[in-house]
Amino acid sequence: MKILITGGAGFIGSAVIRYIIQNTDDSVINLDKLTYAGNLENLIKVSDSNRYFFEQVDICNRTELERVFRQHQPDSIMHLAAESHVDRSIDGPSAFIETNIIGTYKLLEVARAYWQGLDEMRKQTFRFHHISTDEVYGDLPHPNENGQALKHLFTESTAYEPSSPYSASKASSDHLVRAWRKTYGLPTIITNCSNNYGPYHFPEKLIPHIILNALHGKPLPIYGTGDQIRDWLYVEDHAHALYQVVTKGRIGETYNIGGHNEKQNIQVVKTLCTILQELRPQEARYEDLITFVKDRPGHDRRYAIDASKIERELHWKPKESFESGMKKTVQWYLDNTIWWQRVLNGDYQLTRLGETNQE
Numbered sequence: 024m025k026i027l028i029t030g031g032a033g034f035i036g037s038a039v040i041r042y043i044i045q046n047t048d049d050s051v052i053n054l055d056k057l058t059y060a061g062n063l064e065n066l067i068k069v070s071d072s073n074r075y076f077f078e079q080v081d082i083c084n085r086t087e088l089e090r091v092f093r094q095h096q097p098d099s100i101m102h103l104a105a106e107s108h109v110d111r112s113i114d115g116p117s118a119f120i121e122t123n124i125i126g127t128y129k130l131l132e133v134a135r136a137y138w139q140g141l142d143e144m145r146k147q148t149f150r151f152h153h154i155s156t157d158e159v160y161g162d163l164p165h166p167n168e169n170g171q172a173l174k175h176l177f178t179e180s181t182a183y184e185p186s187s188p189y190s191a192s193k194a195s196s197d198h199l200v201r202a203w204r205k206t207y208g209l210p211t212i213i214t215n216c217s218n219n220y221g222p223y224h225f226p227e228k229l230i231p232h233i234i235l236n237a238l239h240g241k242p243l244p245i246y247g248t249g250d251q252i253r254d255w256l257y258v259e260d261h262a263h264a265l266y267q268v269v270t271k272g273r274i275g276e277t278y279n280i281g282g283h284n285e286k287q288n289i290q291v292v293k294t295l296c297t298i299l300q301e302l303r304p305q306e307a308r309y310e311d312l313i314t315f316v317k318d319r320p321g322h323d324r325r326y327a328i329d330a331s332k333i334e335r336e337l338h339w340k341p342k343e344s345f346e347s348g349m350k351k352t353v354q355w356y357l358d359n360t361i362w363w364q365r366v367l368n369g370d371y372q373l374t375r376l377g378e379t380n381q382e
């Protein structure tokens with residue numbers, strides 16, 4: 024199979040490409056614009072494979088998309104290209120509307136024309152797999168206010184109620200993908216996953232941000248009181264799940280993907296401090312660097328996934344526990360200083376984003 028992967032130079036896309044090249048006989052075309060979040064060094068382990076091809080293309084450029092489809096003749100698409108950071112969406116929503124909504128629309132249109140021109144056999148096996156987030160579902164009840172809260176989980180039929188420009192743009196793209204299935208018959212599948220973490224994660228996101236700040240002896244910023252709950256999923260488990268979905272998932276279906284790891288942000292940060300103390304001991308306690316800062320506007324309190332459908336239908340379950348995945352992640356950042364030092368030599372230097380004047 025030849026799979027066209029958009030956003031393959033990013034955090035999750037690169038994990039998917041590494042998974043496919045290292046574990047299957049499939050070929051991959053990585054289509055990526057290389058924004059600040061795209062980094063070809065994430066692919067260094069697989070980029071010399073003769074089953075890997077790279078195209079630096081913006082998904083908003085329809086002519087270039089048509090050329091790539093014509094030239095590479097993919098059998099399926101996994102669409103991960105997106106602007107992905109909530110804080111950046113607060114500072115500047117425009118790129119989110121462009122890439123996540125307009126870009127997805129253009130990709131759907133080019134994919135539809137291409138799919139309609141395929142012979143019957145290839146037409147039947149073709150899939151457009153759209154990778155989305157649990158943030159489209161909005162906020163769940165929090166155990167601090169509601170004793171029964173932990174019973175509430177996002178299922179595939181939970182109504183959409185996005186809170187940030189990022190999640191609203193992803194929700195829009197999900198709606199477009201469903202409409203292209205219903206109206207034009209394009210064989211689409213959607214996955215909505217929880218917060219990922221692991222190697223090659225851009226340091227604006229919570230876990231790498233905390234690890235790198237701690238290693239630099241800088242304050243470890245916690246938004247609000249740090250009681251926000253997320254369901255953490257190790258990125259390599261997610262990559263495996265996505266491959267199961269694109270190869271075995273049912274057309275027109277949605278699959279929620281989660282890690283069964285609901286943790287408050289403050290717990291995540293304290294766990295990282297404990298692991299760092301063990302792997303890179305120092306006299307001053309990392310935990311003493313924890314600093315509470317003004318919360319993110321519109322910050323959802325709790326996300327949690329019911330991942331029973333993908334487990335039941337596709338026999339996928341995450342392999343990593345929260346403890347094992349976190350330890351692997353910290354070790355990876357300790358072992359890969361060159362990767363993150365190069366990233367921090369770019370435009371982003373561990374600064375706070377997404378603060379507005381809104382009270």
Ligand code: NAD
Pocket residue numbers: 029030031032033034035036054055056057058059060061062080081082083102103104105106107108122126154155156157193215216217218219220225
């Ligand atoms: P990322 O920001 O690390 O990577 C995004 C990639 O898309 C980058 O390589 C970037 O260069 C590329 N890109 C951006 N705009 C583009 C454009 N116009 N044309 C072509 N390429 C473009 O993101 P990620 O964390 O790897 O997330 C991948 C997907 O998974 C996104 O769709 C995101 O919404 C979704 N998701 C992420 C998480 C998470 O925890 N990271 C959770 C749920 C869902």
